Amino acid sequence: MDNVQxxxxxxMGRAAKAAAATLAQLPDPDKQRALNVMADAVIxxxxTxxxxxxQDLDGATIDPRFLDRLRLTPARVQDMAAGLRQVAQLPDPTAQIDRGWVTEDGLTITQRRVPLGVVAMIYEARPNVTVDAAGLTFKSGNAVILRGGKEALHSNQALATTLRHALTSIDLPADAVQLITDPSHALATELMHLxxxxxxLIPRGGAGLINRVVQTATxxxxxxxxxxxxxYVDDAADLEMARKIVINAKVQRPSVxxxxxxxxxxxxxxxxxLPVLAADLRxxxxxxxxxxxxxAIVPDMVAATAEDWDTEYNDLIMAVKVVDxxxxxxxxxxxxxxxxxxxxxTNNLAHSRRFQDLVDAACVYVNASTRFTDGFKFGFGAEIGISTQKLHARGPMGLDALTTTKYEIVGNGQVRA
Structure with a gap:
């Protein structure tokens, strides 16, 4: 493995800062070339x-529901490389000018996109996140420090080493991608205070991980x-549409x-x-x-508890409620x-509009599966995560979410009266 890490x-923080300074000045053709070289290296x-x-699968002690997230196949490795190539072709967000104007004092102000700098990620046993995060942060001009779950340690090391060697081969800083290989909570906590x-810092995983990061990090x-x-199946719903959407949203990948x-x-x-939908689901x-x-309609359902309504099952379980x-x-x-x-x-336009207006969520759909909440499906190439907060970024986060803005002001000698 990469003994430079x-x-x-x-x-790591110092190295990431230095790498980020280089990436912030890197022209987009060089970013595209680097991401394609990284993709070639992964293939x-x-x-390896x-x-x-x-090795990770053989030693896995995680809930069997989550083994699918951990498992890599030749097709999934191909998909990771394809994701890097797709990100390479996306517009460079740091080339974007949001707006510009001249003030009454004659100052020319331009607001443009710039990288965040150093992005850290703490995530669970999903090796694809290692590559997705590296590709998106690199394209947006950021360096990344990765801390994956211990269950995926060997996979993450192999992937990070591959990406770092690819960068070194074209004289770009390997420290644009760094992996913490010590899975201890103590080191994760230190990262939260760096x-x-x-x-x-972007946490990606279950509620326990996310809550710990939110409550602990400075x-x-x-x-x-x-x-x-x-x-929600409305009184104006098409039953056949409802059947297809409910089955897809629940069954296709229940652990995500x-x-x-x-x-x-x-x-x-x-x-x-309900009897039709229940039979399909069963x-x-x-x-x-x-x-x-x-x-009362399907008597052999298990009785839902108060806890059920707040639970993310990540499994082939679904709670059902009849509403007025x-x-x-x-x-x-x-x-x-x-x-x-x-x-x-629903086929009722007023109901759909009311639902989209009043439901508080990052993504609110009419007549489509929840499974489309995904950076790739949204056309972002890949995603760094799905934000459920309201500041800076919300929903699937692609390249733009990894930038901030800078105001550049040009005058000709103005002083404020």
Missing amino acids: TNDLQA AATD ILAANQ NQYVDV VPVIETGAGNCHI CNAAEKLLINASVADAY AHGVELRGDDRAR DVDAAIAHINAHNTKHSEVII
Whole structure:
């Protein structure tokens, strides 16, 4: 493995700052070339990466629900490389001028995009995040310090080493991508307080990890969220559409944050629709937990508890509630959601507009699956995470979310009276 990497966070911070200064001045053609070289290196190292991943899988003690996130395959390695190539082709956000104007004092003011500087990430057992984060931060002119979960340590080391060697091969600073290889909580906590060097920290994982970072860090944090996502089937819903969307949102990848966890259904259609939806879900192995009204229609549902309404299952489990109208659905969602992704299935334009106006979430859908909340699907190439906060960035975060703005002011001798 790469013996240049170190777990001395002060040294890593200094190196990241120096690398970030270089990247901030790097022309976009050079960024494109570097990202393509990184992609080539990932493909060339496929066997090494998969062998390292197998070590992680062999030693994994995580919940079996999350093994799919940890597992790499030749196709997934190809996808990571393809993601780097796609990011390479995206417009450089640091070339963007947001606006410009001349003040009454004759000052010319330009607001333009600039890199954040040094981005740190703490994430769980998802090796693809290592490559996605490296690609997005590099393209946006930032250096990155990565701290992945211990369950993916060998995979992350193989990936980070591959990316660092690729950068070195074209005379760019390897320290644009650094990996903390000590998985201790103590070092993670130190990273959360590395204010001198880290400009922003992004946690990516379950609610426990995110809450710990938000509550502990003194470094500025972009909060990414767990996904307690809801689908509301309105009284004006198309049943066949509802069936397809509910199954896709719950079943396709139940362990991810954009999977649906709750099904709300309008009382006026519940007698006709709920038995059909319940049968479809059960045919795909989904355990249903219902409120009293839902269980009156489908009696063999497990009784939902108060805790169920706030739980992200990450599993083939779905809680079901019968509600009187769109306003009741909105009230329930706003009381229990994690502000991630929410859906209404309806052909009533007024209901859809009301739902999108009043539901408090980063992504609010009409007649589409929650599974589309994803930077790649949004056309961002990849994502650094899905922000559920309201400051700086919200929803899937692509390149623009990894920049801030700078005001550049030009005068000709003005002084303020």
